[in-house]
Amino acid sequence: MAMRDTIIEMMTNIAQQQRKPLAPLQDDLNLLSSGLDSLCIAILVAELDEEFGIDPLSSTDDHNLPVTVGDFIRLYENAMQ
Amino acid sequence: MPCNNRETFLEKIRARTTPDKARFISDSDHSFSLSMLNVVNRLYKGPTEYSGRNVMIRTHGQFATALAALALDGVARRILLCPADIPDAQIPRLMQDGEAELILTDADIDVKIGIAIEVDIVALPRFDTEWVLFTSGTSGLPKLVLHSFASLTGPLGDGLSPDQPVWGTFYDIRRYGGLQILLRALTGAGSMVLSRTDEKIHDFITRLGNMGVTHISGTPSHWRRVLMSGVAEKMNPSYIRLSGEMAGQDILDCLHSAYPQAKIGHAYASTEAGVAFSVDDGQAGFPQSVPNAVAPRPNIRIVDGTLRVRSSAMASRYLGATAPTLVDADGYVDTGDIVEQRGDRYIFIGRREGVVNVGGLKVHPEEVEATINLHPAVAMSRVWGQPSPITGALIAADVVLTPKIDGIERDFSDIRQQIIAACRTALAPHKVPVRLIEVSEIPVMTSGKIERHHA
Known part of the structure; x- marks a missing residue:
């Protein structure tokens, strides 16, 4: 499965588990407007680290945090390369 | 004197x-x-x-x-x-x-x-x-x-x-x-x-x-x-x-x-x-x-x-x-x-110095352990803070299962899901472990207490 699809699926599952209504996930959607709170995003980051062994938010020197869903997906796509 | x-x-x-x-x-x-x-x-x-x-x-x-x-x-x-x-x-x-x-x-x-x-x-x-x-x-x-x-x-x-x-x-x-x-x-x-x-x-x-x-x-x-x-x-x-x-x-x-x-x-x-x-x-x-x-x-x-x-x-x-x-x-x-x-x-909820901070919310490891330990297959558990770039920490837990009865293999992924479900019912969302790790042993200090590493 492509990284993009994995992330979208994880976001959907986490929102369901945490009982958060999720906005339609589009690239230009602000992460913080998606319905996911910081606990959900922290869980997402932890799950991605466990699945792929990467944690670009902790390891990057670049402090530009992803703002949109698209930023977030690209950060992980780049980290996998 | x-x-x-x-x-x-x-x-x-x-x-x-x-x-x-x-x-x-x-x-x-x-x-x-x-x-x-x-x-x-x-x-x-x-x-x-x-x-x-x-x-x-x-x-x-x-x-x-x-x-x-x-x-x-x-x-x-x-x-x-x-x-x-x-x-x-x-x-x-x-x-x-x-x-x-x-x-x-x-x-x-x-x-x-x-x-x-x-x-x-x-x-x-x-x-x-x-x-x-x-x-x-x-x-x-x-x-x-x-x-x-x-x-x-x-x-x-x-x-x-x-x-x-x-x-x-x-x-x-x-x-x-x-x-x-x-x-x-x-x-x-x-x-x-x-x-x-x-x-x-x-x-x-x-x-x-x-x-x-x-x-x-x-x-x-x-x-x-x-x-x-x-x-x-x-x-x-x-x-x-x-x-x-x-x-x-x-x-x-x-x-x-x-x-x-x-x-x-x-x-x-x-x-x-x-x-x-x-x-x-x-x-x-x-x-x-x-x-x-x-x-x-x-x-x-x-x-x-x-x-x-x-x-x-x-x-x-x-x-x-x-x-x-x-x-x-x-x-x-x-x-x-x-x-x-x-x-x-x-x-008793926990120790003051053992608190894990999840995005500004306090979690006492002992409180989460008490919930995990209620599962009949769990012999012992230890909860700790896993570093997170988003919330500072997330809750993780080591779990020791009870001895196998008649050598019957158990599926830890089933047990994990049951524990998580129990934690979701009993605990606030930030206290629910995001990671459960099956371990064979949890170290106990010579004082008889679980060994914990406080941040």
């Missing part, structure tokens, strides 16, 4: 020992009849060497420490009970803080059966010997806690001394919890079974059973190990005591089912606060009526959710030039244990 009016521990033992009662103190290598016990003439250098001095007892095993301490009570000015796991490098500093003048080691005492040495017993001044215990710190230097004969024997008059009990403990007698049991056994009418250094838990349990142990104490972590040992049924105690860590409902229930005939009590005690109270109704936490108990029972207060205790059993102070103060302005020890009122009981 010399003082002639208090009985020594040895005199208390002798006063309760008659030749017709077979009382003993033993480990796996030694067993002494208490009616024959003469410990002063086991000191190679004789008691005069230690008279009026501050002596650190540092032996390999508990048995030698027990004999040495009984020999020196009333003789030395101060006894410092050094646990076996204190590294050499810390000794000079601890001697300085504890004002110890000399060390008594295995080379200074004869623990062999039969009396090997003749010494001239001269009349020595009698001291109200001070007793110094080491706290079980997770890191750095232990703190030295000053107790007296009066504070150590304060909790012993609670009626928990039936006729000729045989006591055992999973604690080391060089820790507060173990020393209490040793003194309780010996100054009561009882006997004492000690573990030997490096003795495997199933060997110790088997031996406790063979020696007919009736009363036995340990931390909840000790007891989880007993239940996981596969030989729990080799002993048949009539009284089980838990202390040193919060006793969750799961461990109380598991012990009741493993030892249905035993009375099970959990005591609230710490090296600093002494034994504050014990609870015998089989329920976790303690009834609301306890905090209002009046003297001479301990005074208990809850300040900012934290338990504070004042009693005659508490220590008088920490030793050392840089030592913190032990009590607040009103003479209470701040235990650092967080309690919460639920109905008519107070329930």
Whole structure:
């Protein structure tokens, strides 16, 4: 499965588990407007680290945090390369 | 200061020992009849060497420490009970803080059966010997806690001394919890079974059973190990005591089912606060009526959710030039244990210094562990903070499963899902573990407490 699809699926599952209504996930959607709170995003980051062994938010020197869903997906796509 | 009016521990033992009662103190290598016990003439250098001095007892095993301490009570000015796991490098500093003048080691005492040495017993001044215990710190230097004969024997008059009990403990007698049991056994009418250094838990349990142990104490972590040992049924105690860590409902229930005939009590005690109270109704936490108990029972207060205790059993102070103060302005020890009122009981939630911060919200590992431990396949768990770039930390847990029944394989992923579902029902979202790791063992420190690494 492509990284993009994995992330979208994880976001959907986490929102369901945490009982958060999720906005339609589009690239230009602000992460913080998606319905996911910081606990959900922290869980997402932890799950991605466990699945792929990467944690670009902790390891990057670049402090530009992803703002949109698209930023977030690209950060992980780049980290996998 | 010399003082002639208090009985020594040895005199208390002798006063309760008659030749017709077979009382003993033993480990796996030694067993002494208490009616024959003469410990002063086991000191190679004789008691005069230690008279009026501050002596650190540092032996390999508990048995030698027990004999040495009984020999020196009333003789030395101060006894410092050094646990076996204190590294050499810390000794000079601890001697300085504890004002110890000399060390008594295995080379200074004869623990062999039969009396090997003749010494001239001269009349020595009698001291109200001070007793110094080491706290079980997770890191750095232990703190030295000053107790007296009066504070150590304060909790012993609670009626928990039936006729000729045989006591055992999973604690080391060089820790507060173990020393209490040793003194309780010996100054009561009882006997004492000690573990030997490096003795495997199933060997110790088997031996406790063979020696007919009736009363036995340990931390909840000790007891989880007993239940996981596969030989729990080799002993048949009539009284089980838990202390040193919060006793969750799961461990109380598991012990009741493993030892249905035993009375099970959990005591609230710490090296600093002494034994504050014990609870015998089989329920976790303690009834609301306890905090209002009046003297001479301990005074208990809850300040900012934290338990504070004042009693005659508490220590008088920490030793050392840089030592913190032990009590607040009103003479209470701040235990650092967080309690919460639920109905008519107070329930222990966790330790103040062990809090994990998840995005600004506090999580007590013990509270999450209590929920995880309710799963029937879980023998033991340890919750910790996994670093997160988003929330600072997330909750993770190590889980030890109960021994397999008939070798049937279990699927940890099923168990994981059930645990997570239970946590989601019982706990706030930020307290639910995001990671559960199956491990074969969770390290328990020599103090009997789960080893935790505080950030």
